[in-house]
Amino acid sequence: MRVLAHVDLDAFYTQVEVQRNPSLKGTPVVVVQYNPYGDLRTVKPSDNRLFPDSNGSIIAVSYEARKHGVKRNMMAQAAKKLCPELSIVQVPVAHGKADIQIYRDAGAAVISVLSSDGAICERASVDEAYLDVTAGAQQLLAAAAAAAAGGGDAAGDALQAQLGAGGSQQQQQAVDDAGAQPAAVGPLLPLPESIEGWHVADAAEPGAAGVAAWWARPAACWNNDELLLAAGAVVVARLRASVAQQLGYSCSAGIAHSKILAKLGSGLNKPAQQTLVPAAAVPGLLGPLPLPKLRQLGGKFGEELMTGLGVSTVGELAAVPLPRLEALVGLENAAWLQRLAQGKDDEEVKPRTLPKSISCGKTFRGASALTGLTAVHGWLSQLATELQERLDNDRRQHQRTPSQLTVSIDTLAAAAAGPDSAAVPGASAAIVQAAAAGPAAAAAGRATPQNWRAGVAAVSRSTPLRRPVAEVMAADALKLVKKWARDRGQGWKIIGIFISASNFVAAPTGASTLDSDSCSTASSS
DNA sequence: ATGGTGCCACA
DNA sequence: TGTGGCAC
Numbered sequence: 338m339r340v341l342a343h344v345d346l347d348a349f350y351t352q353v354e355v356q357r358n359p360s361l362k363g364t365p366v367v368v369v370q371y372n373p374y375g376d377l378r379t380v381k382p383s384d385n386r387l388f389p390d391s392n393g394s395i396i397a398v399s400y401e402a403r404k405h406g407v408k409r410n411m412m413a414q415a416a417k418k419l420c421p422e423l424s425i426v427q428v429p430v431a432h433g434k435a436d437i438q439i440y441r442d443a444g445a446a447v448i449s450v451l452s453s454d455g456a457i458c459e460r461a462s463v464d465e466a467y468l469d470v471t472a473g474a475q476q477l478l479a480a481a482a483a484a485a486a487g488g489g490d491a492a493g494d495a496l497q498a499q500l501g502a503g504g505s506q507q508q509q510q511a512v513d514d515a516g517a518q519p520a521a522v523g524p525l526l527p528l529p530e531s532i533e534g535w536h537v538a539d540a541a542e543p544g545a546a547g548v549a550a551w552w553a554r555p556a557a558c559w560n561n562d563e564l565l566l567a568a569g570a571v572v573v574a575r576l577r578a579s580v581a582q583q584l585g586y587s588c589s590a591g592i593a594h595s596k597i598l599a600k601l602g603s604g605l606n607k608p609a610q611q612t613l614v615p616a617a618a619v620p621g622l623l624g625p626l627p628l629p630k631l632r633q634l635g636g637k638f639g640e641e642l643m644t645g646l647g648v649s650t651v652g653e654l655a656a657v658p659l660p661r662l663e664a665l666v667g668l669e670n671a672a673w674l675q676r677l678a679q680g681k682d683d684e685e686v687k688p689r690t691l692p693k694s695i696s697c698g699k700t701f702r703g704a705s706a707l708t709g710l711t712a713v714h715g716w717l718s719q720l721a722t723e724l725q726e727r728l729d730n731d732r733r734q735h736q737r738t739p740s741q742l743t744v745s746i747d748t749l750a751a752a753a754a755g756p757d758s759a760a761v762p763g764a765s766a767a768i769v770q771a772a773a774a775g776p777a778a779a780a781a782g783r784a785t786p787q788n789w790r791a792g793v794a795a796v797s798r799s800t801p802l803r804r805p806v807a808e809v810m811a812a813d814a815l816k817l818v819k820k821w822a823r824d825r826g827q828g829w830k831i832i833g834i835f836i837s838a839s840n841f842v843a844a845p846t847g848a849s850t851l852d853s854d855s856c857s858t859a860s861s862s
Numbered sequence: 863a864t865g866g867t868g869c870c871a872c873a
Numbered sequence: 874t875g876t877g878g879c880a881c
Contacts, residue, residue, distance in 0.1 A: 370865050394864050396881085409881080410864050428865090435866065462868070462881060636879055696867060703863070743875090797875060835866085 338562045340569030341686055342468040343599035344451060344577070346444070346588045347608030349464035350397035353443045354426045356585055357382070365402035366424045369393030369413045370435045377719075380430040382439045388427045390414075396428070400608050432719040434699045437463070438727070443586070448690045450580050456572070459687045467596055468576070469686035474568035481526050481568075526567055528552045529574065534610035538602060539618035548613070563615050566592060570613050577611065595682035598622075600632050619680040624652030631677065642666070642674075654678045691735055697723045698745070698835025706749065706830040710822060713831060714815050717744075720836050721811035728805040728838055736846050738805055739838035744814040745797035746821070747833035793832070796821055802838055810836065 346352065350368040355361045371393025380386060392414045398407050405420035413425045428435045444463040452458035457469035532545050540547030552567065570592045580586055591602020593614035601622070602612040614622065628643055629635045631651060645665045648654050655678035662671035676682065697720050707713050732738050798817040803809055814836050822829065 371863095392863080396865070412863080437866070441867095464881080633879075638878080692868065694868065698866065700865065702865095745875095795876070799874065833865095837868090 338471075338565060338594055339469060340471045340474045340565050340572075340592065341594065341596055341599045342456075342470055342569065342573045342590050342592045343461075343596065343603040344466050344468060344573070344588050344590045345603045345607070346447060346464040346586055348397055348399050348403075349444070349586070350428075350437075350440050351399040351402075351426075352586050353440055354386075355399070357439075358387075358426075361424055361426075363401065364399075364424060365405060365407065365420050365422060366399040366426060367395045367402055367407060367413060367416055368397040368426050368428060369395050370428050371413075377433040378430065379432075380427060382429045384429075386427045386429065388425050389417075391425050391427055393425075393427065432723045433716070434697070434719065434723070436723065440464070443584075446584055447580055447586060447588070450583055451576055452690055454572075454576060454579075456576065457686045457688045458690055460690050460692065467599065467686045468573070470569045470572045470576075470592075471565070473572040474565050477568040477571060478526060478564060485525055526564060526571075529571055532574075534606070535570065535574070536606045536610060536612040537618065538605060538612055538614045539621040551613075551615075562594065563617075566594070566613055566615055570611065573611060593680075595680060596684050596686065597632055597677060597682040598680045601626075601630070614680075616680075620652075623655070623678065623680055624650065626651045628654060633677070638666075651678050691731075693841070694837050694839035695724065695727050695731060695739070696743075696835055696837030697727070698833060700747070700833040702832065706832045707834075708830055710815070710819060713818055713834065714811070716834055717811045717814045717818070717836065718807065720834065721807040721814065724810060724836055724838060725805060725807040732805070732844060733846055736844055737841040738844035739802050739841050741799055741838070741840040742802040742810055742813055743797055743799040743837040743839065744817050745795060745833075745835040745837070746818060746831050747793060747795050748825075749793055749830040749832055802840075805838065810838075 351366045354368055355366060369388075369391055371388070371391050392412050395407070395409055395411045395413060395416060398409055398416075402416070402420055402423055405416075405423075407416040407420055407423065413423075417423050417425070428437060429439060430436060440463055444460075447464075448458060448460050448466055451466055451468060455473055459467040461467055528549065532548050534545075535548045536544055537547050537551045540551055542550055573590050573592050577588055577590060580588055587609040589603050589607040589609060590611040591599040591605065591614060592611065593599040593602050594616060598614045598619065602614040605612045623631075627650060628648065629639045631639075633639075634642065642654065642665070643649055646654065646657055646661070648657065654674065657675075659671055659675060662674060665671075666674065699716065699720065701707055701716075707716065728739065798821065800813050800817060803813065
C-alpha cells in the first residue's frame with residue numbers, strides 16, 4: 338500500500354511577502370493584483386509594494402486576515418472594511434503585467450526541500466505538491482523493527498542506513514514480519530516527541546490527543562497499512578520541519594493512501610498542521626462531505642452529478658447504483674466515480690518537479706479590450722519578452738528548451754447579437770439567445786456590452802518554437818493572430834492574450850543566446 | 863473591475 | 874491540434 342502526502346503551503350504568497358518584509362509578521366496581510374490599464378510602469382519585487390489604497394482583487398489572504406472574514410477574490414477595499422488594519426501588498430509588475438516570479442522561485446525552493454530526501458515529488462502548482470513517501474515510511478519501519486528486535490537501536494539504524502534505498506526488499510520483508518506479529522506493532526514505531534499540529538481524520542478526539550489515542554491503540558488493532566501511514570506521517574513531519582527550518586515557510590499536509598484523500602486531508606487542519614487519513618476514517622470522512630469538496634467535482638461535472646442524481650454528499654454518490662451512474666456519465670466515468678466516492682484513487686505521484694509548460698498572459702477587461710493588430714503586437718512583445726526571460730532562466734537551471742509555441746486569445750465577436758442577427762461564432766445559440774432576451778435586446782443591431790460578452794470565445798494556435806527569443810516568438814505569435822483575424826473578418830475584440838512554451842527537450846546550458854545571436858539576427862521585421 | 867498560470871481529457 | 878474544464 339502506498340503512503341502519499343499532499344503538501345500545501347499556507348497562504349503562500351502572503352508568507353513570501355511577510356518574509357520579505359518581516360514587520361508584517363503576525364498581522365493581517367493580503368496580496369492583490371492591480372493593473373491600471375495601459376500603464377507599463379514596473380513595480381519591482383524590491384520596491385515598497387504596500388498599497389493601502391489599492392483596490393486590486395485579492396489572490397492570497399494571511400490567516401490573521403481570514404479571522405476577519407477576508408476572502409480570496411474580494412476587492413481590497415472591501416476587505417479593509419472588514420479589517421481596517423489590513424496590509425495590502427501588490428504583486429510585482431513587469432512588462433505591463435503582474436509578475437509572480439518571486440512566488441515561483443519560493444515555490445521551487447520548497448519543492449527542492451521536499452524532494453531532497455528520496456520522496457517522489459510531483460509539483461501540483463506553485464504552492465502545492467504531492468509526495469509518495471512509501472519508501473521512506475518502509476525504511477523507517479524497518480529501522481524501528483530492527484531496533485526493537487536487536488535491542489540496540491543504534492545498531493539497527495546503522496544497518497538500515499547501510500541498506501539504504503537498495504535494501505527495499507529486506508525492508509519490505511521486515512515490515513511484513515512486523516505485520517505478522519501484531520503484538521510487536523504498538524511499540525514498534527514510537528510516537529514522536531512532538532506531535533503538535535498533528536491530527537487523525539475522524540478521530541474520537543481532536544488534535545494531538547486524538548493522535549496519541551490512535552497511536553496508543555492496542556497492538557492488535559493496528560494493521561500494516563496504518564503502520565505505514567504512521568511512519569509516513571513521521572516522514573512528512575520531518576519534511577515540513579525542513580521546509581520551516583531551511584526556508585521559513587509553514588505548510589500543511591495530508592497523509593493517506595491515495596492522492597484524493599491526501600489532498601482532502603491537507604485541507605482539514607490548517608495552517609501549519611498535518612492530518613492522517615487512515616482507511617478506517619474514510620467512510621466517516623467522505624460520507625457527509627459535500628460533493629464539490631472533492632477534487633475534480635468542484636465544477637460543472639460535480640454540478641451535473643448533483644442535479645442529475647439528486648445527491649449532494651459523497652456518501653450519497655457512493656450509494657448510487659452503478660447502472661444509474663453509468664446512464665448519466667458513461668461507463669468509464671461511472672467506475673472512476675464510484676471508486677472516488679470511496680476514496681479509492683489509483684493516480685500515481687508523478688516524479689515531476691518542473692512545470693511542463695511556461696506561459697504568460699494578460700487579460701484586457703472592458704474598455705481595455707484590444708481591437709487592432711498594432712495593440713496585439715505590442716502586448717505580444719511584452720509577453721514574449723517576459724517569456725524569454727523565464728525560458729532563459731529555465732534553460733540555465735534545467736538544461737532544456739521548449740519546442741512548441743502556442744498563442745491563445747480570448748475574443749469577443751463584434752457581430753450584434755440581436756434576435757435576427759447571425760449567430761456569433763464561438764458562442765452557443767443558447768447563450769446568444771439569452772443575451773438577446775436580456776436588457777441588450779432593445780439595442781439589437783448595435784454592439785453593447787451585454788452582447789459583446791455573449792460572444793466570448795477562446796482560440797489557440799500552435800507553431801514550432803524556432804528560437805526562444807522574444808522578437809522571434811512575438812513575430813510568430815503575431816502571424817498566428819493575423820491569420821486568425823483575416824479568417825475571422827472585421828470586427829473583433831481581444832480580451833485576453835496568452836503565449837505558452839511547451840514540449841521541452843534537452844538542451845545544453847548557456848549556448849542559447851549566443852547561438853541565436855550568431856545564427857541570424859532577430860531584427861528582421 | 864475575479865488575474866495569471868498550469869494541468870488534463872476529449873474530439 | 875485545438876477546445877474546454879478544473880484548480881488556486
